[in-house]
Amino acid sequence: MGIKTVILRSDNAGAYHSSSLVASLYNVEKETHVKIERYTYSEPQAGKSDCDRMISHLKRKLSDYLQPGKTVHSGQNVETLEEMFAALTTGRLLKGVSVHLIDYNVEQKSGFTFDGIRSFGDFEYGSDGVTARRHFYVGSGVYKKKNDLKPIILNVKVLGNGGDALSSLTTVTDERRRVLAGEATRFWFTRYKGAEIEKKAKEEENAMKAMCDSDDRWEDEFEPTIDTSPQNEACEKTKSKLYTCPIPGCRATFLRQYPRDQHVLAGKHNFAPDQETMLDYAANLYVDELEGGDLGNNPLPELDNAIRDSITVDPQEAAKTQEPIGFAVKKQKTNKPFPEKVRKYLTERFIQGIVKKQKDDPKVVAKEMKTQKDQNGNKIFEPSEYLTWQQITSFFSQLNSKQVKLILFHKMKVILESQNCKQAEAPSPIFVNIR
Numbered sequence: 001m002g003i004k005t006v007i008l009r010s011d012n013a014g015a016y017h018s019s020s021l022v023a024s025l026y027n028v029e030k031e032t033h034v035k036i037e038r039y040t041y042s043e044p045q046a047g048k049s050d051c052d053r054m055i056s057h058l059k060r061k062l063s064d065y066l067q068p069g070k071t072v073h074s075g076q077n078v079e080t081l082e083e084m085f086a087a088l089t090t091g092r093l094l095k096g097v098s099v100h101l102i103d104y105n106v107e108q109k110s111g112f113t114f115d116g117i118r119s120f121g122d123f124e125y126g127s128d129g130v131t132a133r134r135h136f137y138v139g140s141g142v143y144k145k146k147n148d149l150k151p152i153i154l155n156v157k158v159l160g161n162g163g164d165a166l167s168s169l170t171t172v173t174d175e176r177r178r179v180l181a182g183e184a185t186r187f188w189f190t191r192y193k194g195a196e197i198e199k200k201a202k203e204e205e206n207a208m209k210a211m212c213d214s215d216d217r218w219e220d221e222f223e224p225t226i227d228t229s230p231q232n233e234a235c236e237k238t239k240s241k242l243y244t245c246p247i248p249g250c251r252a253t254f255l256r257q258y259p260r261d262q263h264v265l266a267g268k269h270n271f272a273p274d275q276e277t278m279l280d281y282a283a284n285l286y287v288d289e290l291e292g293g294d295l296g297n298n299p300l301p302e303l304d305n306a307i308r309d310s311i312t313v314d315p316q317e318a319a320k321t322q323e324p325i326g327f328a329v330k331k332q333k334t335n336k337p338f339p340e341k342v343r344k345y346l347t348e349r350f351i352q353g354i355v356k357k358q359k360d361d362p363k364v365v366a367k368e369m370k371t372q373k374d375q376n377g378n379k380i381f382e383p384s385e386y387l388t389w390q391q392i393t394s395f396f397s398q399l400n401s402k403q404v405k406l407i408l409f410h411k412m413k414v415i416l417e418s419q420n421c422k423q424a425e426a427p428s429p430i431f432v433n434i435r
Contacts, residue, residue: 005035011042011051012118019114022123022130024151029125040136041121057094062087082160089162096188099162108153114144119332138326245269338395342385345369346392350399362392 008025010016022039029036065087068075078087085101088094114120120132120142130149133141178185243260245252250269254260263269338346346365353359366389372380387395 003034005037007037008039009042010039017041017118019112019117020110020152022114022117022132023110023112023149025125026146026149027151036125038125039123043121057097058088061091061094065090085160085162089160099160100158101160101162102156102158104154104156106152107155110150110152112148112150134326134329138329338387339385342369342381342387343395345372345380346387346395347399350396359396362389362396365389365392 015021025036025039062078062084065074065076066078076083076087078084081101085099088097088099114132117132120134122133122136122141124131124133124141127146129143129145131141131143133139175185175188177183179188243254243257244250245260245263247264247269249271251272252260252263252270254263349360349365366387369381369386370379374380
């Protein structure tokens with residue numbers, strides 16, 4: 001096919017988004033003689049739709065292979081790798097897919113660790129090294145030299161070769177000719193439309209133009225009309241000019257000049273309603289304030305005062321300052337341990353639930369945390385220390401696995417307090433590993 005350079009893309013699965021793969025792509029480039037320009041990953045929780053769309057073809061072929069009577073070779077089991085290989089290579093071959101059955105063993109592990117690799121989504125491969133960035137060309141990135149990368153060394157044995165799918169359908173020369181000519185290919189997926197698809201699209205375009213040219217409905221209508229039908233939208237796209245009403249504020253449009261003139265003589269214009277939302281009102285006031293307009297006569301003085309208070313810097317000076325590259329990129333969340341008093345409070349609530357044989361609802365505990373006060377009437381917890389009910393549920397789950405130790409510790413603490421053994425403190429290793 002003459003492919004010289006590729007850009008690889010995948011989702012964020014751990015098998016792909018790993019230091020080993022990043023370090024091994026130079027070896028893949030050497031074996032295939034194809035330049036790998038970059039490897040990009042989808043955003044978190046994204047990219048699965050593209051993968052599922054492609055894998056659905058494989059699932060359908062496996063389903064047909066399992067279902068008796070579906071095809072000549074159907075009604076078989078797919079329980080081993082060999083049976084899956086047979087299912088994917090039997091019968092009509094899938095377009096754009098080559099299947100191989102291999103066996104391998106790792107001769108040498110990578111031993112290369114890319115610190116914070118999960119926070120990078122774009123890897124640019126140069127001649128001397130890799131530049132990792134969070135997003136495409138956002139910031140200078142982190143550079144790793146090619147010599148520092150330690151790839152995985154595998155011993156691969158090909159048990160079954162499904163790469164003959166291309167030769168059974170067409171040839172490389174014919175496929176390349178089809179791609180360059182814009183014709184439909186037989187094996188590869190391309191962005192070019194086939195000749196039949198292009199012909200059909202041209203016929204539909206000509207039919208739409210003919211319909212627009214023969215449309216005389218505007219001849220007898222002097223009333224302003226806005227047609228939002230798909231047919232009219234398509235017609236308007238084919239017209240280079242539209243006749244609009246010359247009266248300011250009128251939204252009427254016409255395909256011909258005669259209906260436009262009759263509309264102006266009739267004087268029945270289609271003005272937009274003089275209404276605006278609170279958001280538009282505030283935005284217009286904000287612009288007036290920046291431009292030095294007078295806000296004294298506006299009907300909402302409270303909103304005017306709030307807008308004046310929100311403008312604390314000179315707009316001209318603010319326009320000169322530039323935000324650093326990547327300021328809008330979502331920062332990676334860091335898990336911080338809960339404060340000591342929060343852990344102590346939740347642990348006491350958990351113990352009370354065990355003693356009462358009725359555990360507290362995490363949602364109730366989350367609400368009560370915001371209202372807890374000490375003896376002086378001050379709130380115990382700061383707003384930054386409030387936890388969600390999901391966090392409390394997770395904390396209770398960790399305590400639940402240690403509730404036997406908690407009960408023993410609680411009983412020991414009660415005994416020590418009853419005996420006034422202040423010099424002997426009971427150890428509390430329970431809270432060491434609990435956030």
